[in-house]
Amino acid sequence: MSSLLFAASVFVLLTVALGLFAILRRSADVDRLMAVQLLGTGGVAILLLLAVASEMPPVVDVAVMLALFAAFAAVAFVRNASGVSREARGE
Amino acid sequence: MSLVMDIWTICAVSAGALFFLAGTVGLLRFPDTLTRLHALTKVDNLGLGLITLGLLPQTSSLLLAVKLVIVWLLVQLSGAVVTQLVAGAIRQHGADG
Amino acid sequence: MSIASVFDIALVALILAIGASTILVRTAFAAVVMFAVYGLLLSIAWVRLHAVDVALTEAAIGGGMTGLLLLGAVARSRSDDVDRVRVGYPVRLAAGGLCALVVAGLAIVVLHPPAAVPTLAPVVMENLPPSGLGNPVAGVLFVFRALDTLLEKVVVLLALLGVWSLAPDRAWGGTPGLQVYAKPDPPLIFLAQLLPPVGIVFGIYMCWVGAKDPGGAFQGGTVLAAMWLLVIVAGLQKAPAISRLWLRGLLIAGPMLFLAIGLAGWVFADAFLAYPEGYAKPLIVAVEATLTLSIAVALAMLAAGPPERAQQQ
Amino acid sequence: MNAATLFGLCGAALVGIGLYGLITNPEPLRKILAFNLLGSGVFLLFGMIARRAAAAGLGGDPVPQAMVITAIVVAFAATAMAIALVQRLADETGRASISSDSSDAVDGEGKS
């Protein structure tokens, strides 16, 4: 079972890597952000698979950590895109 | 019993991994940003969801199982919010951000 | 070749590719995005190295908080995306040669481990039981090398004061220049209402579980810091003015308690930073709990930047 | 080659990549990024050493692991300070770049 889960994690890793590179070639920031989101989800999945495959339950905590931080890139990005920062600097 | 569990795990994890592939391909092939966002959400809820469900029978304790579900819910939440935020940003400023 | 090593090789290749593109990619925004992804992959690498404590720290600080900080910075300087002044070709060549030399040297060292690999793991495990801790890394941080940990807290405080010192004089004592949204953003507010309760519970769990399993004050504190920042950014709460006494008090509470217990060790356990027999675990847990709070406040304020607005009276 | 060595080599390569970026990138923000890469490469070297020294039922030597945790926190503090400096500088000058003298070029030659 363990090697099958490893195989699944390799598969997920390769998939998201593929997606990542293809998207990073595009120049739009939104696409880059989606790539981060994709890799974030992929990373969480990989960690969960690894936790079970290598029987290291604390690894799930790492996945929780990643999941908690998953939205922050988007939050920072939107703050940038909405232009609020520029106004705030002017005051 | 454990055989049934194992088969369930194999099926669900494989299906989840396939959704990752599908989502990624969607992200690559779909023409505009909003549809790509749509593909992305499939990865969040179905891809990760199926993997989580598949892993549940293999967990050693209840706490661990609960944590797995929490992880999934958290990713769902952040995925949903990120999609909203990005879509909103696109509506305001166009796809270049 | 086992499937695990296939995974490792794929992971390393991806890390190197993303690391290199962080350096080579044209725009600063793309580089920062790359770096956020990079931190995430690195924490998987730490899991593969059986260092879950480090993986947690990397996920929280290396990836999460640093990414947050850099994204914030790049967001502020977007208008400065001017054409990059590139250094000359000879310099790049020389730099490349130097770096190749360094890599080659390090690779030789990596590939030639000493005949008998020295390890302190058995000594740590042998001496861990009196402290009542189950997590050897926490044991090293809070028992054997407690002095480092204490000094590192002072380093963080100094860095914070260094960041604050960059404020203009008129803004001293005011609130950090962390931008909030001008108008309420419903999805963001939704996130800022839903995520922090989970995050706070998880932060406390991290701190509590750190005594016996991977986790601890750093990781817990970072999560709390991130949640606080989220609430501030969403506009649900104001950033505190840096002159607030409670803020200053929280900042030093952890190091102060650590130091006090360390000094008490002089009287009750015959050495500075020694714990009296039988009381080690509760004392360490108390130190960790206060440190979690102090770290949370310190990291959040570090990420929030120097004060920019004078305090409203 | 075991996993520890593999990640050790990865760390070594990252040190090189980070160093290259630190020397050749004129933008301060990119220099800070490069410094973080360099740092994480060093941390991976620690990780390799810890993993290689696995014993007593542990997956790795906890002493270097603890050191990495300390170093990560210190690196974060450094990054925060550097970014605050860059931003203040950008606010003061309107552009985020170290003065246009040839310091970076000389840095590179100095170390080679």
Place this chain on the structure above:
Amino acid sequence: MPATTVLDATTADGALLVLAIVLPVVGILLSFVLGGRYAERIAGVLLPAGFIVACIIFLKVWQGGEPLIYIVGGWQPPLGITLRADGLSVAMMVAMAIVICLIGVFAHANFGSRAASVETRAPLVFWVMLMAISGAMNMIFLGGDLFTLYVALELLTFAAVPLVCLDGRVETLQAALRYLLFALLGSILYLVGTALLYGSYGTLDIVLMSQRVRLEPATLAAATLMTLGLFAKTALFPLHLWLPPAHAGAPAAASAVLSAVVVKGSFFLIVRLWFDALPGLLSVAASQLIGVLGASAIICGNIVALRQKRLKLLIAYSTVAQIGYLFLMFPLAFSADPSPHHYGDALTAGMLQTISHATAKAAMFMAAGLIYAALGHDRISELGGIARALPMTMFAFGLGGLCLIGLPPTGGFLAKWLLLEATIATAQWWWAIVIIAGGLLTSAYIYIVLSRTMGPPNAPLTLYAAVPKYQEVAALGLACLSVLLGLVALGPIDVLQVGRPEAPMAGLR
């Protein structure tokens, strides 16, 4: 591995070492919560207290002839951390404590805080950072563990960088950023070395390491990277580019502490590394290379200093040159025909140069700061007549200059004399040329400044601000110290040999 390791034990009075580190830390924490109004008062109590502690430690080590050791938490290395005060550490500790205290006196004029006023930025930052520097230096002198020393090094960096840009001008911000990047690169390179050394020997304790060390690729790579990193932090030529703008742009008190104290921290670590942690590992060729860097620093630093138009920049470039002298001790100590005698002499000379430069340079930066405050500028060509207006300040500057040149009976003279003696004894005449040429160049720019200031003013001299007497006294006090340092040859200089290994040249080479 031979099991001959004799475990150290906490010596009587070892607790003083903890006190030397804890006092500044308490000061930092208290200043944070009590606020800027009290920071100066806290520093005013704790810095002299730290000086007294340093003196007591010095006396104990000198009289006892044995290093003081404290084992933190009762955990023996390699698991735990020891603090160790040998001759080198106590000499440096006392010297740096006294320099820091006098800088504190000097700084009262600029960063003094009035009671019952609101907290202001600069005073709080300055006093906290000053205490942090004092604590970090003590930690560097006493730390017996290479990783603890890394943390101490970072403590020093984070305390020093904000001092550079305390006034928030663009130039100083740029200088601070460049300094920070150099310093971070330096400490990360040091950290690589730490990792590799731990991987080879399973310990970072300096004493244990010196017993276990072998000549092998990992050790050499580690030592090279650590040394390079520390070179960058010490601003050894050609990694000195960050230093002049950073030191010249800072407020006078900060310049003094940066130039006199902070660069010595990383230099001390280089000495610790090569003389204590990895004894006898430095090859003759490598030591010659370090010597060449030092010599280039002396020549280039002095020549560039000679061409400076502004006094503070001149003094900053002279720091670059004087740092060069410190590195001349390596080729002299690790010469082709090693004898313990020259080894000790070169080490003594290096330490003496460190201390006398610290006192002299602090005095000169203070004097330059006073001139700047009085005139509103520090352009050398327009300094005419200032010697008559501020005689005590210029006297302090002149005495410091004498020490840098190396005229008897100053500490600089004794240091350079010992270096010259070592060059003759080890038959390395080429370093003697550098030392003498450096002295001549130094005397040239000191002469230029002094003759300008003693000459008649170009225009009637207008003093913008009165210079407080105690500031002049602080500068003069340091200058006098640098002169009187030459007299340590009569006695206390022996302390430097306390705790040195019996046979430093253990046959590794």
